[in-house]
Amino acid sequence: MSSDVATEVRRRRTFAIISHPDAGKSTMTEALALHARMISEAGAIHGKAGRKSTVSDWMEMEKARGISVSSTALQFNYTSQGSPTTGPDDPELPHVINLVDTPGHADFSEDTYRVLTAVDAAVMLIDAAKGLEPQTLKLFQVCRHRGIPVVTVVNKWDRPGRTPLELIDEISERIGLTPTPLFVPVGIAGDFRGLLDRRTGEYVHFTRTAGGAKIAPEEIMGADVAAEREGDAWVAATEESELLSEMGQDHDQEMFLAGQTSPMIFASAMLNFGVRQLLETLVELAPAPAGRADVDGRLREVTDPFSAVVFKVQAGMDASHRDRLAYMRIVSGEFERGMVVTHAQTGKPFATKYAQAVFGRDRSTVDTAYPGDVVGLVNATALAPGDTLYDDPRVQFPPIPSFAPEHFSSLRATTADKYKQFRKAMDQLDSEGVVQVLRNDTRGDASPVLAAVGPMQFEVVTARMKSEFNVDTVIEPLGYTLARRTDEHSAPELDRQRGVEVFTRTDGAILALFSDKWRLQYIEKEHSDLTLEPLVAAAD
Numbered sequence: 023m024s025s026d027v028a029t030e031v032r033r034r035r036t037f038a039i040i041s042h043p044d045a046g047k048s049t050m051t052e053a054l055a056l057h058a059r060m061i062s063e064a065g066a067i068h069g070k071a072g073r074k075s076t077v078s079d080w081m082e083m084e085k086a087r088g089i090s091v092s093s094t095a096l097q098f099n100y101t102s103q104g105s106p107t108t109g110p111d112d113p114e115l116p117h118v119i120n121l122v123d124t125p126g127h128a129d130f131s132e133d134t135y136r137v138l139t140a141v142d143a144a145v146m147l148i149d150a151a152k153g154l155e156p157q158t159l160k161l162f163q164v165c166r167h168r169g170i171p172v173v174t175v176v177n178k179w180d181r182p183g184r185t186p187l188e189l190i191d192e193i194s195e196r197i198g199l200t201p202t203p204l205f206v207p208v209g210i211a212g213d214f215r216g217l218l219d220r221r222t223g224e225y226v227h228f229t230r231t232a233g234g235a236k237i238a239p240e241e242i243m244g245a246d247v248a249a250e251r252e253g254d255a256w257v258a259a260t261e262e263s264e265l266l267s268e269m270g271q272d273h274d275q276e277m278f279l280a281g282q283t284s285p286m287i288f289a290s291a292m293l294n295f296g297v298r299q300l301l302e303t304l305v306e307l308a309p310a311p312a313g314r315a316d317v318d319g320r321l322r323e324v325t326d327p328f329s330a331v332v333f334k335v336q337a338g339m340d341a342s343h344r345d346r347l348a349y350m351r352i353v354s355g356e357f358e359r360g361m362v363v364t365h366a367q368t369g370k371p372f373a374t375k376y377a378q379a380v381f382g383r384d385r386s387t388v389d390t391a392y393p394g395d396v397v398g399l400v401n402a403t404a405l406a407p408g409d410t411l412y413d414d415p416r417v418q419f420p421p422i423p424s425f426a427p428e429h430f431s432s433l434r435a436t437t438a439d440k441y442k443q444f445r446k447a448m449d450q451l452d453s454e455g456v457v458q459v460l461r462n463d464t465r466g467d468a469s470p471v472l473a474a475v476g477p478m479q480f481e482v483v484t485a486r487m488k489s490e491f492n493v494d495t496v497i498e499p500l501g502y503t504l505a506r507r508t509d510e511h512s513a514p515e516l517d518r519q520r521g522v523e524v525f526t527r528t529d530g531a532i533l534a535l536f537s538d539k540w541r542l543q544y545i546e547k548e549h550s551d552l553t554l555e556p557l558v559a560a561a562d
Contacts, residue, residue, distance in 0.1 A: 024325040034394035036120040041147035042155035050291035140333040140351035143308040150183030180290040183211030203286040311394035328355035328413040348402035366410035366418040376400035426557035427473030447491040460525035502535035512552040
């Protein structure tokens with residue numbers, strides 16, 4: 023059994039794509055699926071302004087706005103077309119790619135953080151014209167904190183933008199990560215002709231397809247032919263490659279896995295240029311799944327009996343069934359559909375009869391899965407993000423922390439006769455982690471307070487209240503800007519203070535909300551004996 027698991031683990035690559043909004047993340051996700059031949063054409067449903075939504079965007083709000091506001095998982099097989107070093111031990115076996123798409127909007131960074139607890143590598147997608155942007159910087163810091171190696175992709179090279187060396191310098195200077203381009207573009211930004219493969223010296227020339235709907239044909243040629251064909255553009259690319267080598271910016275696998283360097287690729291997800299090169303890079307260089315430490319610091323090896331971590335719970339993906347899907351990342355052992363495992367948080371048995379592989383909104387029954395795989399458990403009402411499932415011996419992995427909320431609003435149903443549906447919806451959205459739900463005796467259950475990292479989370483709540491539970495709601499912003507964790511001893515005194523209100527979160531944590539930082543500073547000074555602890559910040 024353990025040898026079979028070890029073989030399967032070596033085939034797997036599990037990664038997430040992180041980026042600032044509108045850097046092309048969902049388009050790249052679909053381009054990768056296209057190159058793996060899981061879909062035959064990029065884009066199938068027309069969205070905002072005639073643009074096509076992608077296979078990973080399923081929520082109506084996402085299609086209307088052209089952004090991703092939820093995380094989804096895509097799993098597909100990919101047979102390497104590169105050198106023998108990119109293939110698994112058995113060249114007949116394809117690699118199994120687990121790609122976890124993440125929300126593109128900064129308001130949903132907490133959801134992205136949960137995803138990053140479930141992957142082994144990340145693709146940092148940056149816009150060729152804009153370079154590093156605030157949300158990308160925040161998410162990179164999370165990757166660095168978690169020790170996740172990063173592959174950098176400069177997207178939209180088919181549009182006017184900056185020079186390769188400018189972008190490389192910016193990454194080095196601003197985040198201390200040394201880019202080591204595996205390929206350099208032939209042609210300036212806006213005139214994307216192909217890529218110089220720095221390791222072979224060959225030229226990969228791309229040919230456009232209508233609307234970028236199909237895989238872009240590639241032609242591989244030697245340096246002499248490339249120089250004759252591309253002239254000055256080829257000369258410029260070779261000179262940049264030589265300069266990078268002189269600067270020591272060639273790929274080093276140990277430094278990459280240590281988080282010191284980042285393999286770099288130039289691409290256009292819209293045209294499907296450079297997408298195969300990204301897949302080959304992930305297969306060849308990204309780490310396979312590894313063991314994970316439990317709450318006591320003991321390592322659960324990938325070949326140990328089954329264990330998994332729930333990192334996302336989502337309902338409403340299937341409008342005809344109103345079911346609830348828990349995404350779990352398998353940490354160790356072999357998963358078999360129907361096995362009865364233990365829910366570490368409650369100690370109760372959990373049956374896995376309804377286990378599914380997920381491809382965007384589409385699902386198929388999964389019978390077996392291995393470390394690195396993401397499996398959806400249907401109607402998993404007892405599960406929440408951060409929960410552990412295991413087969414003996416017992417294991418429990420560290421919980422996923424909640425971010426410090428920065429926006430607060432009260433929510434109520436517009437009519438009293440919808441109170442029952444309102445409570446049910448609130449409980450569901452709370453358990454999914456869509457928002458943090460705060461309650462106190464003064465406001466009661468009919469008007470809970472929602473706490474969020476970004477205000478768009480409130481829009482998701484009201485939209486899903488209406489679409490899934492037929493409950494019209496009124497949301498009213500509150501005059502609080504920050505929260506601190508407190509305790510039962512401090513709560514009564516804090517509740518007496520002006521500009522402060524105390525609540526209990528669903529997980530039992532007692533939170534004090536403050537009107538502004540000056541009010542907090544005053545109370546800390548005047549009541550130094552009270553417990554006021556910072557929560558995890560979104561940028562930590």
